[in-house]
Amino acid sequence: MTEKIRRRASSKGRTLDLIRSSGPISRVELAELTGLTQATISTVVRELLTDGVISETGRGESTGGKPRMRLEINPASRLGIGVHIGQDYITYIVADLAGTVVGRKRVDGPGDDSPVSVVARMTDDIESLIVGLDLDRHSLVGMGLAMPGPIDRIAGTVRGVPSLLGWTEFPIRRALATTTGLQVELDNDATAAAIGEYWLGATVGYGSYASVYMGSGIGSGIVVDGTIYHGLSANVGEIGHVTVDARGPLCPCGNFGCLELFAGPRAIMNKATDAVARGELDIPLTGKTSVDFAALGTAAARGDATASALIQESADYMASAIVSMVNLFDLPLIVLAGNAFSTTGSIYVRTITRVLAERAMVRDIHPIEVRVSVNGNDAAALGAATLVLQERLSPRSLRSVAP
Template identity: 70%
Template sequence: MKQTHRRESSRGKILDLIRVSGPVSRVELADMTGLTQATISTAVRSLLNDGVVLETGRGESTGGKPRMLLELNPASRLGLGVHIGQDYITYVVADLSGRVLGRRRVSGPGDASPMTVVSRITDDIDRLFDALAVDRETVVGMGLAAPGPLDRTEGAMIGAPSFRHWTGFPLRRALSTTTGLHCEFDNDATAAAIGEYWLGATEGYSSYASVYMGSGIGAGIVMDGTIYQGVSSNVGEIGHVSVDANGLPCPCGNIGCLELYASPQVVVAQAAEAAARGELNVPLTGVVSEDFAAVGTAANDGDPVALRLIGRSAEYLASAVISMVNLLDLQLVVLAGSAFATAGSFYVDTIASALDKRAMARAIHRVEVRMSVNGNDAAALGAATLVLQDRLSPRTLRSVSIA
């Protein structure tokens, strides 16, 4: 049994290296991994037989027979990503290189029952696959991203503020049954962190966090090249870090949680109050994501009230990020999620400035803060790469350590 696991682990490591470093020869793979030539040859033969790797020519001769080069065959396997958010459900189909082949966004679950939404999602997936003319035999599975906290063992959301009536519903099993697809399940922030890695946006950084802000706030954390899951896979709930020890009670049971002061829902509620007083002229629709984007647009246009609301949210978020950086000694913080689409620059500047002044290790190394390369699709694309990653090398993101 252990021998089989080692073979699968070696195969995954080699495939991931070919994906990142190709075109690459078998000899170079042996040098990078420390594996024997026999192990490399066995794994590569298996990958070639499965069609996920191609021999694409010969490299320059170093005195002997030119080495055959290996490259990923991106179209050989596809992953489907589904992100269930409060206002929208987003679908992404991506290939082995992380390239997006198609996407779809529909309205969120609202008050519909979980099984009704599962039926909707199943129909949406069928329509997306048909529109893209996807060969379903190439789809390795579905990555499902949802707001936490999660019970990954049961594949269920547990008490997420916008999905309280979903608590305990076996979402992963239901969707796997209705779609016939293997289903991986994780929180949206962790999915976003995996997506950043897959698209090469974290190259050179072995320890980083993806701070995801949609309806709530979470963080996906990578330590020494490995996704950190914690005991129950509910790591990174930065939205429920206390930023005011004498603050408001949170439904989670804590006091003064970040989400009570910095989340889009809170900013929109404050904007509605300001609009009612005649202090802010921003059209509000009742859809949190759209209204938060409107406040962000007003801030970009220089509206003083919108600037104050966004600025206050950014300052609270910066305080929580500083605590996370001080605890984990991170090199990079990536901001992902729909909430940063219009106001992201304010958050980047505020958090970066705060880290430069207040992070404990600031004299030793600077912590970079940047926007996600994946924009609004960060969680959905991350979910697609999540299921692909599971088929490559499930225990680690990076196949080799970073110097």
């Protein structure tokens, strides 16, 4: 791609992203906000109108001259499929250009099945979703695939994920692209969740933030000055493998005393299972970590002392790790995403907020807000759907306005 074509694609993406996030908006306002010339904006808008991605929605109020024509996104013109492969569940979501969920489906996770058999099952699931929703296949721009890390985005594989050990170096991106005929983008589930928060407008007013994702493991997606920070290999933000006890047990990642070994749902449920066996805790156990952790959270919310102590232990460790992350990146916002927060979110928000107020280096300079994701259990899947829309239609940067 030549530099001229790259600039045109960037201008087109920035313009589209601004119309999506701020429309209805006029051509003059687009030129002012992007810094692009009126001629460039006119050309870009004409292309977007031809593509059917935006539409003219009438004229605004007059400011003395001829009222300006307003532009807005055409949400249904493009759709993205988002898939999140977790330990216990595989979640599918179809979202439009506004980030609105058109349809969703959740099925059992991979379990001990081979990657080949899971891909075959996923292909059938995706086809049934497309047919069941009567989707226009021409409007589908592709599929976003969110998985726990570490990932290799170039090869389209995951490597050494504790919950998906049999998947190491399996070419999941190529396999799904081949069986479904869709273009597939692969990213870390925490990064996908961070993108989803932006698309739904949940981070308005914040140029930098982190989405801390807790499912079977713990990770984080980091946005710095409006841009997703991927690092060299798209494996930034592995907060679950930050050492919180240098003399702690060996983690499957090869490190000692990782956060996941103390705060992760599997670690907490190991203790909860022992407490159930001793008769100190009464919760149903299904063997599915996410389901059982939610039950533990429900018991904690009801005031069960043992459940509360276990969740609080996890929250305390999590808060300490997040203090380190805030100190490193000077973040004003932390979003907690993932199904692990479905019944426990308030405990984590309260604990992390308190610890940041006490220990963050910037505590006397600016506040740090902590909130639960607006996307609930669908954060990674919805983020994956918006990821592919972002990748195909907008620039890599999440910024819609040039600095």
